[in-house]
Amino acid sequence: MKYKLYTRVLDGGEAVVRIIIDAKQELSSSGLTSDLCTVTCKRYYQGKLLDEATRLVTNVYTSRTQTGQPEKTGRYLNLTLHTNKDTKGASLIYYDPELQLSRLVDVYYTIKLTHPLTCLDGSMIETDTEMEYDGMIRHHVDRFEKYESSQGLLYREFSPEFDGNKKPLIVWLHGMGESGKDNQIQISANRGAVAFVTREAQALFGGAYVVAPQCPTFWMPIDYQGKHYHDDYTQAVLSLIDEVCVFHPDIDEDRIYIGGCSMGGYQTLRTVLRSPQRFAAAFPICAAYEYSMKEAWEVRNVPMWFVHCLADTTVLPDLSIHNYDRLQRLDSEVELTLYPEVRSQGEHYYPHAAWIPALRDQPKNVSGEHLFEWLASKRRKQPRESNPKWPWLVAAGTAALVVGIAAYRYMRKRK
Numbered sequence: 359m360k361y362k363l364y365t366r367v368l369d370g371g372e373a374v375v376r377i378i379i380d381a382k383q384e385l386s387s388s389g390l391t392s393d394l395c396t397v398t399c400k401r402y403y404q405g406k407l408l409d410e411a412t413r414l415v416t417n418v419y420t421s422r423t424q425t426g427q428p429e430k431t432g433r434y435l436n437l438t439l440h441t442n443k444d445t446k447g448a449s450l451i452y453y454d455p456e457l458q459l460s461r462l463v464d465v466y467y468t469i470k471l472t473h474p475l476t477c478l479d480g481s482m483i484e485t486d487t488e489m490e491y492d493g494m495i496r497h498h499v500d501r502f503e504k505y506e507s508s509q510g511l512l513y514r515e516f517s518p519e520f521d522g523n524k525k526p527l528i529v530w531l532h533g534m535g536e537s538g539k540d541n542q543i544q545i546s547a548n549r550g551a552v553a554f555v556t557r558e559a560q561a562l563f564g565g566a567y568v569v570a571p572q573c574p575t576f577w578m579p580i581d582y583q584g585k586h587y588h589d590d591y592t593q594a595v596l597s598l599i600d601e602v603c604v605f606h607p608d609i610d611e612d613r614i615y616i617g618g619c620s621m622g623g624y625q626t627l628r629t630v631l632r633s634p635q636r637f638a639a640a641f642p643i644c645a646a647y648e649y650s651m652k653e654a655w656e657v658r659n660v661p662m663w664f665v666h667c668l669a670d671t672t673v674l675p676d677l678s679i680h681n682y683d684r685l686q687r688l689d690s691e692v693e694l695t696l697y698p699e700v701r702s703q704g705e706h707y708y709p710h711a712a713w714i715p716a717l718r719d720q721p722k723n724v725s726g727e728h729l730f731e732w733l734a735s736k737r738r739k740q741p742r743e744s745n746p747k748w749p750w751l752v753a754a755g756t757a758a759l760v761v762g763i764a765a766y767r768y769m770r771k772r773k
Contacts, residue, residue, distance in 0.1 A: 359380060359488070359489055359490070360379075360490045360491075360492035361377055361378060361379045361380070361467075361490070362378045362491075363377060363493075363494045364377065364495045365450060365499070367498040367499065367548070367552045368441070368443070369548070369714045369718070370451070371449055371450065371451035371548055372498075372546040373441050373445070373448040374399075374439065375438070375439055375441045377397065377467065378435070378436055378437075378495070379435040380433065381433050381435050381477070381483060383433060383478070383479065383483075384431055384432065384433055384479070385433065385435060385475065385477055386420065386430065386431050387419050387420040387429065390418040390419065390420070390435075392417060393415070394415070394473070394475075395415060395470060395472060396472060397413040397467060398412050398413070398467070399412075399465055401449075401452070401463045401464070401465050403452045403454075403461065403463045403464070408452060411446035412447075413445075413467075415437050415439060418435065418437055419438075420432035420434060420435060420436070422434070424495065425495060425497075431478060437469075443705050443707070450546065451463070451546065458534070459535050459537060460536055460547040461538075462540070462542060462543060471484075473485060498552040499542070499545055499546060501555055502514035503516075506541075511571050511572070511594045511598055512539060513541070513569055513572065513598060514541060514542075514544065514569070514570045515568070515569050515570075516551070516554075516567065516569075518565035523564070523565070523608070524613075525564070525565050525567055525609055525613075526610055526638075527566065527568075527599070527602065527609050527611075528554050528563070528566050528568045528569070529571075529615065529617070530544075530550045530554070530568065530622070531577065531616070531619075531629075532544040532570065532621075533548075533620035533621050533623075533713075534578075534621040540572075541572055543572070548717070549717040550618075550713060550717060551570035553717040553719075554566060554568045554730075555568055559719075562730055562731060567606060569598070569602055575589060576621060577625035577628075578646065592625070592629050593632070595625065595629050596629060599636065612737045613638050613738070614636060614637050614638055615637065615639050615640070615733050616630065616637055617642065617643065619643040619644055619645075619712070619713035620644050620646055620672070621646055623643050623673075624645055624646040624647040626640055626641075626645060627642055627645055627649065630657050630662075631656060637738065638660075638661075638736040639662065641662070641664075641665070641716070641729060642665075642681075643665045643666070643713045644670055644675075644678070644710060645666075645673070645678060645681070647677065648676075648681060649684055651684055654681070657685075658689075658690045659690070660690075661691035661692065662685065663723075663732060663733075664678040664682050665721055666678040666679075666694075666695075666696055666712050667696070667698070667709040667711075669698065672709075675696060679694070695721035695729075697712060700712060700714055701715070702714045703718075
C-alpha cells in the first residue's frame with residue numbers, strides 16, 4: 359500500500375498532521391481504533407539525523423477521496439496525528455542556529471499495522487504489508503504557484519477563482535529567517551501568507567490575490583552579524599507588484615495591502631515610504647524600522663496597523679510605538695496593538711513572534727474591528743492637501759534656482 363503525508367502550516371510552521379493510506383480496497387470505519395498503526399518518524403537536515411520520534415495517532419477513519427471527509431466506508435485510511443508546537447518529529451521546519459535561518463527538513467515515516475484489516479470484500483490486509491511513501495499533500499503550500507519576477511525576485515502567488523469581479527492584492531514580506539533562494543520557506547515557516555488564503559479570510563476580502571516574495575539576502579542593508587548588503591529591494595518589490603497587476607487585470611489597484619514581520623516589517627515601511635500612493639493600507643508587525651517625522655509626513659495618507667509585543671528584545675516595541683505616535687500627531691488613520699506576551703491556540707511563544715496572534719486575526723481596535731476586517735475595508739486614498747507653508751517654500755526655492763541658473767548662463771555667455 360502507498361501513503362501520503364498531509365501537512366498544514368501552523369503557528370510554528372509547516373507540520374505533518376495526518377497520514378493518508380491508499381488501501382486500494384473498500385474498508386469500513388466500524389471498529390477502527392487509534393492503535394491500528396504505529397508511526398515513527400526520522401527528520402534529517404543536510405543529511406544528518408536531527409531526531410527520531412514516535413507519532414501519536416489520535417483518530418482513524420475512512421474516506422472516499424484522499425482529502426475527503428470521514429465516511430462510513432472508503433478506500434483511504436486516514437491517521438490523524440497529535441500535533442502541537444512541541445510535538446517531536448512533527449515539524450518540517452528546522453532553525454539553523456549557525457545561519458540563523460529557517461530551513462525545510464527531510465522526513466522519513468515508518469507505518470506498521472498492529473493487527474490485520476478486513477476489507478469489505480472479505481480479503482485481508484496483513485500486518486506485514488509494506489507501506490510505500492507516495493509524496494506529500496501540502497494543504498496550504500500547494501495553493502501557491504512558483505514564479506520569478508523580471509528583476510529576479512522569487513515569489514509565490516495565490517490566485518482566487520475568477521468571477522468577473524475586481525479583487526484586492528495582499529503582499530506579505532517575510533522575516534530574516536526565511537531569506538534564501540528555495541522559494542518555499544517564506545510560505546512554510548509561519549502563517550504569513552497562508553493566513554490570507556483560508557476560506558474565512560478569502561470570504562472576508564471577497565477573494566484576494568496573495569503574493570509572497572523571497573529575499574535572497576536580507577531586506578535590511580545589514581544582517582545579524584553586521585554584514586553589509588548593498589542591494590535595496592524596495593524597487594524590486596514595487597516592480598513585482600506592477601507585474602502582478604499587469605498579469606491579473608482583475609486586481610483592484612485601489613485595494614493593495616502590504617505587510618510583513620520583523621525584517622519584513624522593515625521592508626513594508628520602506629516600500630510604503632518609496633511609493634505611498636500605491637497602497638490602500640499596511641500592517642507592519644514587530645517592524646524593525648522607525649520613521650522620522652519627515653518620513654511619517656510622506657506616508658500619512660496610508661492607513662497602518664502596528665502590532666508588537668512589549669517583551670520583545672529582538673526588535674524593541676519602541677519602534678512601533680514611536681511610529682504610531684508620529685502618525686497620530688499627523689492625524690493619520692493608524693492603529694497599534696501591543697501584547698504583554700505572545701500566546702495563540704493555548705500555546706506560549708517567544709516574545710518576538712507577534713506575527714502569530716496578528717495572523718490569527720486577534721488584534722482588535724477600540725471600534726471592535728479585527729485586523730483583517732479593518733484591512734478589507736480600506737481603499738486607496740486621494741492625497742490630502744500638503745502643509746500650506748511647504749508649497750510656498752518649494753515655489754520660492756524653485757524660483758531662486760531658475761533665476762540662479764539664468765544668471766549663470768548669462769554670465770557664461772558674456773564671457
